[in-house]
Amino acid sequence: MPVSLIPKSRRHFLQTGALASLGALTVSAGSNDSWYALLADTHIDANPEKDARGTNMAANLKQVVAEILAEKTAPDFVVVNGDCAYNTGLKEDYTTLRSLIQPLLDAGIPIHLTMGNHDDRGPFYTLFPDAVAGAKELEGKHLAVVETPHANWVFLDTLDIVNKVTGRLGNGQLEWLSRTLDQVGDKPILMMGHHNLQYPKEGSTATVTGLADTVEFMEVLSSKPQVKAYFYGHTHSYAFSKSRSGFHLINQPPVAYLFNESRPNGWIKASVSAENLSLTLNCIKKDHELHGEKTSLPLA
Numbered sequence: 001m002p003v004s005l006i007p008k009s010r011r012h013f014l015q016t017g018a019l020a021s022l023g024a025l026t027v028s029a030g031s032n033d034s035w036y037a038l039l040a041d042t043h044i045d046a047n048p049e050k051d052a053r054g055t056n057m058a059a060n061l062k063q064v065v066a067e068i069l070a071e072k073t074a075p076d077f078v079v080v081n082g083d084c085a086y087n088t089g090l091k092e093d094y095t096t097l098r099s100l101i102q103p104l105l106d107a108g109i110p111i112h113l114t115m116g117n118h119d120d121r122g123p124f125y126t127l128f129p130d131a132v133a134g135a136k137e138l139e140g141k142h143l144a145v146v147e148t149p150h151a152n153w154v155f156l157d158t159l160d161i162v163n164k165v166t167g168r169l170g171n172g173q174l175e176w177l178s179r180t181l182d183q184v185g186d187k188p189i190l191m192m193g194h195h196n197l198q199y200p201k202e203g204s205t206a207t208v209t210g211l212a213d214t215v216e217f218m219e220v221l222s223s224k225p226q227v228k229a230y231f232y233g234h235t236h237s238y239a240f241s242k243s244r245s246g247f248h249l250i251n252q253p254p255v256a257y258l259f260n261e262s263r264p265n266g267w268i269k270a271s272v273s274a275e276n277l278s279l280t281l282n283c284i285k286k287d288h289e290l291h292g293e294k295t296s297l298p299l300a
């Protein structure tokens with residue numbers, strides 16, 4: 001469920017164009033210096049002192065927010081790609097989250113949040129009443145498209161059941177996605193959703209930990225060559241790969257704890273040109289060997 005928090009100072013950028021008729025949100029800001037701060041898996045608990053796996057999640061998010069605000073220019077937007085809350089998406093978790101991201105809103109920076117399996121829509125809405133209502137509601141899913149100069153960003157909703165690991169888009173969302181991608185034009189499409197792709201294994205009875213309807217998702221995308229990338233979180237393990245049809249798969253690092261201590265946590269600074277998607281990893285630990293790693297992915 002992407003929820004878009006647009007500071008009052010930026011609301012004049014909202015337009016009512018073709019995308020708006022899809023129930024999508026259009027933000028037509030942007031310049032040559034445009035960049036985007038990509039976060040995932042913040043796992044904020046009500047108690048800002050809470051630690052998990054040796055990590056204080058609130059301290060990590062506080063650090064990331066400060067780093068974003070310390071950049072020379074403000075990002076066009078910040079995204080938190082799911083698992084915003086610690087475990088079950090309590091109202092109190094979102095109260096703490098809200099206070100931690102408030103400095104970004106105070107600085108006039110829009111924030112888009114998607115829902116992961118550790119989020120809960122009801123309590124989330126209570127704490128974010130200023131979420132833009134333009135997001136299309138469809139079978140309990142909330143979807144958005146954000147237009148930027150060189151790409152259209154599509155925020156998907158993969159939350160199925162709160163605190164159950166499996167993700168699912170569902171038929172309604174897949175139909176919406178197919179229609180939407182046909183109507184948004186030829187710019188490269190950059191998609192974000194919380195869960196990773198996972199193809200079914202024949203005969204396996206193991207719980208699906210990724211996106212249960214990956215096959216159906218890929219079927220929709222097979223006729224949409226403008227789709228260039230899918231960003232996801234969930235695994236807490238920064239990585240790059242490609243889908244079977246050849247678009248980029250970017251596994252965002254968690255802001256919060258790691259399942260494998262050797263992997264980096266942190267956030268990605270992204271910029272988009274007509275030719276490339278440029279990504280810079282900002283690690284929580286500045287002495288991590290991957291801190292500052294730059295990755296350039298072709299969009300052509």
Ligand SMILES: [Fe+2]
Binds near residue numbers: 118
């Ligand atoms: Fe997570």
